[in-house]
Amino acid sequence: MPDTSPPDPHVIRLMDASLNRASEGARVVEDYARFVLDDAHLSRLGKELRHGIAAAGATLPMADRLACRNTPGDVGTAITTASESQRADAADVCNASLGRLQEALRSLEEYGKTIDPALGAAFERLRYDAYTLAAGLGTTERGRNRLGDARLYVLIEAGPSDEAFEQLTESLCAAGVQVLQLRDKRLDDRRLVERARIMAAVCRRHGVVSIVNDRADIAVAAGADGVHIGQDELTVADARSVVGPGRLVGVSTHRIEQARAARLAGADYLGVGPTFPSTTKSFADFPGIDFVRQVAAEITLPAFAIGGITAENISEVVAAGLRRVAVGAAVTGASDPAAAVRSLREALGAPVGGEGSSG
Numbered sequence: 001m002p003d004t005s006p007p008d009p010h011v012i013r014l015m016d017a018s019l020n021r022a023s024e025g026a027r028v029v030e031d032y033a034r035f036v037l038d039d040a041h042l043s044r045l046g047k048e049l050r051h052g053i054a055a056a057g058a059t060l061p062m063a064d065r066l067a068c069r070n071t072p073g074d075v076g077t078a079i080t081t082a083s084e085s086q087r088a089d090a091a092d093v094c095n096a097s098l099g100r101l102q103e104a105l106r107s108l109e110e111y112g113k114t115i116d117p118a119l120g121a122a123f124e125r126l127r128y129d130a131y132t133l134a135a136g137l138g139t140t141e142r143g144r145n146r147l148g149d150a151r152l153y154v155l156i157e158a159g160p161s162d163e164a165f166e167q168l169t170e171s172l173c174a175a176g177v178q179v180l181q182l183r184d185k186r187l188d189d190r191r192l193v194e195r196a197r198i199m200a201a202v203c204r205r206h207g208v209v210s211i212v213n214d215r216a217d218i219a220v221a222a223g224a225d226g227v228h229i230g231q232d233e234l235t236v237a238d239a240r241s242v243v244g245p246g247r248l249v250g251v252s253t254h255r256i257e258q259a260r261a262a263r264l265a266g267a268d269y270l271g272v273g274p275t276f277p278s279t280t281k282s283f284a285d286f287p288g289i290d291f292v293r294q295v296a297a298e299i300t301l302p303a304f305a306i307g308g309i310t311a312e313n314i315s316e317v318v319a320a321g322l323r324r325v326a327v328g329a330a331v332t333g334a335s336d337p338a339a340a341v342r343s344l345r346e347a348l349g350a351p352v353g354g355e356g357s358s359g
């Protein structure tokens with residue numbers, strides 16, 4: 001701390017109150033991530049934020065804080081609003097605490113500057129950490145709301161004609177696919193958008209989520225529900241700038257750091273793989289079932305294991321902790337794709353048949 005006049009006791013009193021608000025708010029948010037979401041990743045971020053607040057606050061000795069504290073004389077304790085005492089559910093409690101946490105950090109940042117610019121900067125960094133934590137919580141809630149109990153996600157190609165494509169899409173939706181992705185690297189844009197329009201229309205009729213692979217522009221033009229992007233394609237932010245907040249952005253991930261980053265960047269769901277050798281796409285290396293286990297253990301954003309998944313090995317995915325899978329050849333290469341869908345849904349423990357999730 002620069003060698004200046006002693007801090008204003010009013011500022012110490014004020015920052016004492018905001019330090020309490022910030023650390024208490026961080027604890028409430030951390031409790032939600034830990035005990036309601038069972039989300040180790042967000043719990044850890046909440047704990048790190050709480051410890052960061054304590055470390056920055058240590059600049060103000062607790063003895064000085066207590067000497068300047070005057071709770072009996074605090075005029076604010078008598079000021080209450082109706083909304084403060086109303087909380088609909090645990091998510092509402094968490095969101096209210098996120099707001100208080102961010103406000104307290106802003107107050108600490110601004111008044112901290114009167115003591116030491118570096119102190120203000122430290123609370124500014126913590127404020128941005130709080131925004132990131134809020135984004136992670138928000139995208140998780142949004143992704144879980146949008147994808148509901150969607151467990152079976154199938155990737156299909158454009159096929160030989162619009163008619164054949166529509167028949168396949170109709171058959172898979174009626175059999176119980178819950179998310180359908182058009183993935184075709186050979187088609188020109190005009191035929192791709194036409195197939196995507198067909199898929200989106202059929203999926204809408206069945207309450208199935210429609211996703212276009214790679215191409216955010218085609219997803220929007222076709223009226224699909226979202227886009228799926230890989231690690232070497234548009235960033236989540238760029239894809240979001242095209243599809244907007246109302247559509248889904250799914251992200252392929254191959255290691256835990258990518259899964260954590262995609263979630264904090266605003267992804268609505270994750271592809272997790274490749275899990276087993278795939279006849280649809282070749283890969284240099286396999287994160288395999290261990291990566292499925294890693295994601296299942298710490299990230300509660302909807303995550304679909306992908307890569308070579310079949311009726312024979314799907315039980316390994318479920319045992320590793322994920323109940324959502326994305327499948328290509330095991331369905332589209334089957335002699336009876338609809339029967340393959342029903343068999344996979346049964347293995348996932350979701351009701352067989354049905355039109356798809358509410359998502």
Ligand SMILES: Cc1ncc(COP(=O)(O)OP(=O)(O)O)c(N)n1
Nearest residue numbers: 213214228229230231252271306326
């Ligand atoms: C649900 C889902 N998960 C992963 C992928 C793979 O996407 P990507 O890594 O971009 O590879 P391509 O499919 O584009 O070859 C996916 N498409 N869908």
Ligand SMILES: Cc1ncsc1CCOP(=O)(O)O
Nearest residue numbers: 278280281307308327328329
């Ligand atoms: C596109 C993609 N990305 C990882 S695996 C894969 C292919 C999934 O298809 P299949 O289920 O046939 O292996």
Ligand SMILES: [Mg+2]
Nearest residue numbers: 214229230233
């Ligand atoms: Mg891709």
